[in-house]
Amino acid sequence: MYAIIATGGKQYKVAEGDVIKVEKLGVEAGETVTFDHVIAVSNDGLKAGDDVKNASVTATVVENGKNRKVIVYKYKRKTGYHKKNGHRQQYTKVKIEKINE
Numbered sequence: 001m002y003a004i005i006a007t008g009g010k011q012y013k014v015a016e017g018d019v020i021k022v023e024k025l026g027v028e029a030g031e032t033v034t035f036d037h038v039i040a041v042s043n044d045g046l047k048a049g050d051d052v053k054n055a056s057v058t059a060t061v062v063e064n065g066k067n068r069k070v071i072v073y074k075y076k077r078k079t080g081y082h083k084k085n086g087h088r089q090q091y092t093k094v095k096i097e098k099i100n101e
Helices: none
Strands: 002-007 010-015 019-023 032-035 038-042 046-048 056-066 070-076 081-087 090-100
Touching: 002 032, 010 019, 010 090
Parallel strands: none
Antiparallel strands: 002 010, 002 038, 019 090, 032 056, 038 046, 056 090, 070 081
16 A cells, blocks of 8 residues: 655655655654645555545654755856855655555
8 A cells, every 4th residue: 555645845655664755844853744635545446636635644753854965066167157055955754654545
């Protein structure tokens, strides 16, 4: 059994017991979070649309952290212009506990 959820502008295929990294949710470690925006659920067959409007996915927050640094380098030739910048995206690691249909 799996579900497709949407959070942080992205979609994730999850099953019970999976650990995934999502965009930062602002929830402390150990707390429970519920994803209400379920796109599809597959149990005996794939259900989507109005069939899953009451479905939800319950997860527990494992940790909050930052991903590896991504280097952003801008350069324009012949003008002497170059700019270096770094970015570390924050994430929340969650463990999927239950898929509620």
